[in-house]
Amino acid sequence: MLPALSVAQLADVSTVRVDALAEKLGVKGLPNGARELEPGQSATMMLAEPRKLEPYGIKGMHEGARVTITCVGPNRLRVEADEMDPTPHSAKVTLRVQDNGSLVQAPERAPPPKPPM
Numbered sequence: 001m002l003p004a005l006s007v008a009q010l011a012d013v014s015t016v017r018v019d020a021l022a023e024k025l026g027v028k029g030l031p032n033g034a035r036e037l038e039p040g041q042s043a044t045m046m047l048a049e050p051r052k053l054e055p056y057g058i059k060g061m062h063e064g065a066r067v068t069i070t071c072v073g074p075n076r077l078r079v080e081a082d083e084m085d086p087t088p089h090s091a092k093v094t095l096r097v098q099d100n101g102s103l104v105q106a107p108e109r110a111p112p113p114k115p116p117m
Helices: 007-012 018-025
Strands: 042-047 066-073 076-083 089-097 103-105
Touching: 018 066, 018 103
Parallel strands: none
Antiparallel strands: 042 066, 066 076, 076 089, 089 103
């Protein structure tokens, strides 16, 4: 039996454990949902504890909101939350997994420059 990876161990690998993310972000996955995310993969979950998303920049969401987590690269996650009730609202943020396993808001990348004509 292999030991389970903690969020702290995610910094050196490209695969991200969904259960570790779910705990940190306050979301619940589906029983048959993805257990790991590799770059380019995503998992859709339900928000269970809205206050856990607030430190990462997603505020004003309510329990039951849909949350999609996409692994957009090594140690980079795109978290998008949206809900229809009580009013339509959506928010998104890019997070980076630090060497110590903590999640921090990553600066948005500037679009690539346009090639000269």
